[in-house]
Amino acid sequence: MQRYQWDWGVLFREPYFGWLLSGLGWTLFIAMLAWAIAFSVGSTIGICRTLPNRWLRAIGTAYVEIFRNVPLLLQMFLWFFVLPELLPREAGRWMKRDMPNPELTSAVLCLGFYHASRVAEQVRSGIDSVAQGLSRAGLATGLTLGQTYRHILMPIAYRLIVPTLTSEFLGIIKNSSIALTIGVLELTNQSRQIESFTFRGFEAFTAATVIYIAVSMVALGLARMFERRSPIKGMMTREANS
Amino acid sequence: MIAVQQVSKWYGDTRVLNGCSTTIAKGEVVVVCGPSGSGKSTLIKCINGLEPFQQGRILVDNISVGDRATNLPKLRARVGMVFQDFQLYPHKTVLDNITLAPIQVAKRDKTEAEVAAMKLLTRVDLEEHARKYPAQLSGGQQQRVAIARALAMNPIAMLFDEPTSALDPEMITEVLDVMIKLAEDGMTMIVVTHEMGFARRVAHRVVFMDMGEIVEDRPTTDFFEGAVSERATRFLSKILQH
Ligand SMILES: Nc1ncnc2c1ncn2[C@@H]1O[C@H](COP(=O)(O)OP(=O)(O)OP(=O)(O)O)[C@@H](O)[C@H]1O
Ligand SMILES: [Mg+2]
Numbered sequence: 117m118q119r120y121q122w123d124w125g126v127l128f129r130e131p132y133f134g135w136l137l138s139g140l141g142w143t144l145f146i147a148m149l150a151w152a153i154a155f156s157v158g159s160t161i162g163i164c165r166t167l168p169n170r171w172l173r174a175i176g177t178a179y180v181e182i183f184r185n186v187p188l189l190l191q192m193f194l195w196f197f198v199l200p201e202l203l204p205r206e207a208g209r210w211m212k213r214d215m216p217n218p219e220l221t222s223a224v225l226c227l228g229f230y231h232a233s234r235v236a237e238q239v240r241s242g243i244d245s246v247a248q249g250l251s252r253a254g255l256a257t258g259l260t261l262g263q264t265y266r267h268i269l270m271p272i273a274y275r276l277i278v279p280t281l282t283s284e285f286l287g288i289i290k291n292s293s294i295a296l297t298i299g300v301l302e303l304t305n306q307s308r309q310i311e312s313f314t315f316r317g318f319e320a321f322t323a324a325t326v327i328y329i330a331v332s333m334v335a336l337g338l339a340r341m342f343e344r345r346s347p348i349k350g351m352m353t354r355e356a357n358s
Numbered sequence: 359m360i361a362v363q364q365v366s367k368w369y370g371d372t373r374v375l376n377g378c379s380t381t382i383a384k385g386e387v388v389v390v391c392g393p394s395g396s397g398k399s400t401l402i403k404c405i406n407g408l409e410p411f412q413q414g415r416i417l418v419d420n421i422s423v424g425d426r427a428t429n430l431p432k433l434r435a436r437v438g439m440v441f442q443d444f445q446l447y448p449h450k451t452v453l454d455n456i457t458l459a460p461i462q463v464a465k466r467d468k469t470e471a472e473v474a475a476m477k478l479l480t481r482v483d484l485e486e487h488a489r490k491y492p493a494q495l496s497g498g499q500q501q502r503v504a505i506a507r508a509l510a511m512n513p514i515a516m517l518f519d520e521p522t523s524a525l526d527p528e529m530i531t532e533v534l535d536v537m538i539k540l541a542e543d544g545m546t547m548i549v550v551t552h553e554m555g556f557a558r559r560v561a562h563r564v565v566f567m568d569m570g571e572i573v574e575d576r577p578t579t580d581f582f583e584g585a586v587s588e589r590a591t592r593f594l595s596k597i598l599q600h
Contacts, residue, residue, distance in 0.1 A: 252408055253445035257459035258435025258511055267458060272449050
């Protein structure tokens with residue numbers, strides 16, 4: 117058997133280097149937009165699941181169960197292939213013909229709404245772990261339920277779940293590779309492309325792996341920095357004082 | 359000022375309040391005592407609408423608490439409440455704990471609210487701790503901050519739920535002293551406590567509860583010297599032993 121001849125140089129030759137770069141760019145782009153959706157929708161749903169109103173709670177639970185339990189790959193196909201057919205004719209036609217960059221949009225929406233179901237659970241557990249007594253205390257001073265969430269429950273809950281939110285963001289970066297199945301030229305897809313043009317599969321996929329890891333490290337580092345900058349001061353000093 | 363009329367409350371099938379009636383006049387101090395589980399906390403939570411009740415009426419300053427049309431946040435803003443376990447906001451400084459409701463609910467100007475808060479802190483003898491976080495304070499200090507926080511909305515009445523029972527013995531006095539001062543200043547107070555020394559000293563009346571019922575409701579000297587029901591006698595002999 118012939119020994120494999122490594123050729124790392126291929127990664128830095130045009131157009132392949134450009135492909136990798138643009139793949140990374142799209143991966144980050146998808147991940148950021150999907151994160152914006154996941155964070156805002158997830159927070160809303162998570163809050164709903166903790167509210168006194170029975171209907172809002174039920175809606176929250178239904179959302180989480182649906183989005184969490186359907187495989188992500190299937191959701192990707194549903195958004196891209198099935199949703200346009202289900203919508204009213206005009207909207208469906210618009211999605212297929214005029215919607216800018218349909219693959220990309222579908223991928224962002226799919227990842228965003230899927231990860232929102234997971235963020236919702238994290239937000240809910242964060243709120244639940246802030247003692248019920250604290251919301252009583254807030255309400256007792258005359259704060260409305262909304263103000264109690266805004267000034268007391270959410271700031272504490274978010275700071276408690278920064279670590280899980282961080283790994284959720286890393287999860288989105290990784291899961292964005294599934295967008296290749298509907299033709300988005302993100303990082304994994306681009307490295308596959310390089311492989312099929314150059315037969316340099318080892319190099320191409322190694323490059324993708326290294327880039328994913330590097331991006332994750334950077335994101336983790338940023339999250340650590342954020343955590344260190346905004347501790348819940350009172351909670352951090354409890355041990356030191358008692 | 360506060361009228362409780364034939365109030366009954368159920369948690370599911372269990373009745374926790376059973377036809378409770380009493381009135382508290384302006385400037386009156388009423389101590390509520392009774393065995394664990396007798397419904398003392400539930401009763402005072404009903405008074406500021408933190409817990410709903412199914413039967414009867416509660417009037418606070420002639421406003422019906424249980425009425426659907428009542429603006430509960432507005433009502434609660436006028437009734438201060440202090441909890442057994444302090445429930446200070448851990449992510450806010452002592453000063454911010456006190457000014458949150460005045461700024462958010464009463465829409466007071468920030469500096470004005472802080473000046474008022476500093477005055478309150480002086481009153482509870484904690485002015486040098488204004489910039490600390492709750493976890494940096496002892497239990498007794500935290501409870502005094504909680505009292506200042508409740509006073510910050512200039513309440514017409516104060517509700518205390520076992521304010522000293524989570525404290526180490528050496529800290530009980532400092533909290534009771536603040537409460538005695540408040541009582542002497544003419545504050546209307548309902549105090550759930552087993553501190554009978556405090557009751558003898560400042561309470562105008564003592565309410566004794568057992569199994570969700572108000573069993574005794576008498577002037578303080580009458581309660582301690584006069585002939586009370588067998589249930590109250592048994593309870594008194596038990597707690598006075600300690
Ligand atoms: N959220 C709840 N759900 C169901 N039952 C409850 C709830 N809260 C309180 N109870 C029950 O209601 C009864 C009265 O409780 P409450 O807390 O008012 O008693 P308490 O007199 O304050 O007792 P303690 O001295 O222990 O504080 C108890 O039997 C308790 O188990
Ligand atoms: Mg109680």
